[in-house]
Ligand SMILES: Nc1ncnc2c1ncn2[C@@H]1O[C@H](COP(=O)(O)OP(=O)(O)OP(=O)(O)O)[C@@H](O)[C@H]1O
């Protein structure tokens with residue numbers, strides 16, 4: 001079974017690319033499901049097929065489509081926990097409406113969309129699932145959570161269950177509501193499901209993330225950050241799609257855009273190195289409908305099987321050292337190139353002079369480096385090694 005996840009900035013073409021991939025998979029005989037967490041009618045709009053909603057609907061032979069309803073998914077698994085958490089905040093004097101808002105953590109709706117994958121996976125009724133997902137590290141972060149708390153979490157829940165009877169006695173004193181057996185059971189269930197999901201997503205033979213960007217600075221940087229997070233979490237990224245590239249024109253206005261975009265395509269290639277890149281032009285009309293989506297699929301994959309794993313590896317590597325963190329990024333230039341490096345907020349900007357002009361490689365930095373200083377950068381063998389050093393802790397200085 002394969003899970004192919006398309007992610008990228010808003011409007012770059014994730015939905016159409018997911019649908020096109022799904023069509024090609026179905027044509028090859030894989031029983032395929034395409035899932036989108038976009039607003040309700042998105043898949044209907046893309047396929048120009050009515051009524052693709054929260055229930056699976058067959059669109060073509062071997063091809064099924066489904067919209068996720070984040071609210072329904074959430075109430076399946078999280079309502080009990082949510083009301084408990086809200087009651088805790090409420091007990092502390094926070095207004096109930098606000099308590100619910102606080103209990104709803106960022107990225108939660110996306111996480112529940114991902115849990116739909118876990119549910120479908122357990123039914124074993126598809127050979128390929130294509131997921132259309134916005135770019136955000138938040139949801140991926142929750143997938144790691146069960147691994148961190150894992151058995152500890154479960155043990156604690158068990159203990160809490162055991163003690164909840166006693167705790168009730170103290171409740172008037174502590175003024176914090178005691179979790180009911182039901183809350184604890186919901187928690188354990190949620191952790192179990194996240195655990196399964198995490199296993200699916202981290203299996204590099206099963207799951208591939210594919211980045212979708214346009215030839216512009218913003219979507220390239222956004223996709224690059226998604227790639228960094230995925231690498232950090234051990235999830236394989238196997239392709240980048242640069243979509244909506246304008247073709248050259250005799251009109252000066254369009255010709256200027258085309259030439260600007262060409263430079264951005266070069267920049268994207270440097271940024272996503274060494275991932276395989278698929279370039280797709282901006283079609284003369286809006287990309288919609290089964291026929292056009294199918295042609296888009298041909299452009300993307302040619303004679304390749306979209307179920308293949310197109311790249312395996314880690315463009316980013318992070319190693320913790322005693323004095324800080326060593327980060328290794330694969331880049332398409334060598335020590336002979338003239339490059340400069342600058343840290344700007346939460347990313348490094350690496351500029352390189354090439355025949356095609358100056359190319360800027362954006363290197364997003366993980367949170368761990370926030371309190372650290374960039375101490376060394378070395379370019380060798382198409383690898384950029386950057387050392388971040390912990391700053392001396394001033395609080396503990398004697399005197
Ligand atoms: N190569 C292309 N040529 C022409 N139109 C395109 C191309 N790729 C995408 N489009 C159009 O761009 C619009 C946005 O595409 P799509 O909805 O797939 O993006 P998205 O990344 O899913 O957006 P969102 O973040 O809002 O979900 C759609 O109208 C789609 O038909």
Ligand SMILES: [Mg+2]
Pocket residue numbers: 014015016038042132
């Ligand atoms: Mg979309």
